[in-house]
Amino acid sequence: MPTITVNCEELFTGLGRKYTLKEFDELCFDFGLEVEAFEEKNDQGQMVVDETKFKVEVPANRYDLLCVEGLIRTLSIFIGSTKHAPRYKAITPTGQRPMQQLKILPATKQVRPFAVAAVLRDITFTADNYKSFIDLQEKLHQNICRKRTLVAIGTHDLDTLKGPFIYDAKPPAQIKFKPLNQTKEFTATEMMELYSLDSHLKPYLPIIRDKPVYPIIYDSNDVVLSMPPIINGEHSKISLKTKNVFIESTATDLTKAKIVLDTLVTMFSQYCAKPFEVEAVEVIQVDGTKVLYPELAYRKEVIDVMDVNDKIGINISAESMANLLTRMCLESKVIAGGKSLEVEVPPVRADILCL
Incomplete structure (x- = not known):
């Protein structure tokens, strides 16, 4: 574990x-x-x-x-020192600020077909929470992302970029940019050689190395954000001074990509000027349909109190059961005269498949 x-x-x-x-x-x-x-x-x-x-x-x-x-x-x-879990909200920009867009092009189907995105707006980083932000990404990469094979996360200083963003896939010889922490540009082919000696990145190279095209994300000025799942671009590197973070996750598994995005934004939106609010991004899919991410979906389940007691081998009241579930961040209330509970599953509890 x-x-x-x-x-x-x-x-x-x-x-x-x-x-x-x-x-x-x-x-x-x-x-x-x-x-x-x-x-x-x-x-x-x-x-x-x-x-x-x-x-x-x-x-x-x-x-x-x-x-x-x-x-x-x-x-x-x-x-019990905090009575209720925060309510997470995905909001759309107001006023003159446009909604950010990420357009997925057809070539991505050959290598990594899915992408989701979000913005953490007006965030305040400290040395501690910045380190935690980076560490969580690494933990997710090693865990649910299955060492970046299923999902890869990219985080960028939005103020250094100009949307809309394009998610494409190109032959490696046609990709050239300055990768993270480098001082000059490399082609994707050269990067594969460069990082073959890098103990941290070397394990990820086989994910795309033999593909005819490599994933690439760039902005409206052709500035490269990342070549997932290998490396981000130096241009949009985040720092302690970053105020607006553009987050993109590319994937071979859309469900896991959505979980990863939800996890990252719910954990760190507490440091935004409006805590627990996340700015939505419009993702334009290959077929032209438009989807807003993050979803941050809440759902409600109804469970039978007697059935739960029987299956677990306990005998507690509906009120006690509701209290215990609420303490585990699953807010619950007694309904149907004590025969059932209505349980709300928040977006942070991806481990709850059904009740």
Whole structure:
């Protein structure tokens, strides 16, 4: 199962109190997580405990817990220090600001046919949340994205670009741009050679290396944002000064792409000027249809209280069951005279397939 390292000071501030390792272990056990002391090597090569950090192991399908933002949000609701989960909203731009568009061209069907996108508007980065933002992307890439084979995430400084954006696929010899952290341009063919010696990027090269065309995303000025799933462009690199983030995810699995996008924007929209609001992007598909992302869909399920008790082997009241589900970020209320519950599944709970 994946693990995350959390800064104790940030964790305690978010939860509203300090915890010893034993106390936090008990809380995590009650919730269904495992925690241990964080160890790292000192200058002498010995493993020593760093008491300023905890290491938390989370279930593989709890993508909302793969960053400290999600962990604090979820545990706050569990312990009751926060009464309700935030309401996530996808909004369309107002006034003179146009809606961003991403157009998918037919050639992408040969290699990576799907794309979704969103904008985090007026975000404030600090050194800590910026690192968390990058770390979550890497955790998602290794987990639900299956090492970028199913989904690849690109994040860009929107203020350095001009929409609308184009998602295309071209022969590698026709692709040329300055990749992230490089000082000169390379063709896609040259990049494959360059990154064949890169320990971080080398594993991803086989995903597209033998394809006749490579995915490429560029803006209306032909500035390249990324060549997924390998590398972003240097031009649109985000930094601590970035205020508006354009997020694109390309994929071979559309459902997982939507989950990845929802996870990323719900976790980090808390740092936007209007917390938990995400600016929608219009994706124009190959057939001309237009879809707005992110979906951030809520759905309601009705469950039978007696049936749940029987299947789990417990005997609790409808009120107790509703309270327990609400503590797990599944807001619930008793209906039908106590025979049923209406349960709301938020967009952050992709692990809930049905009830």
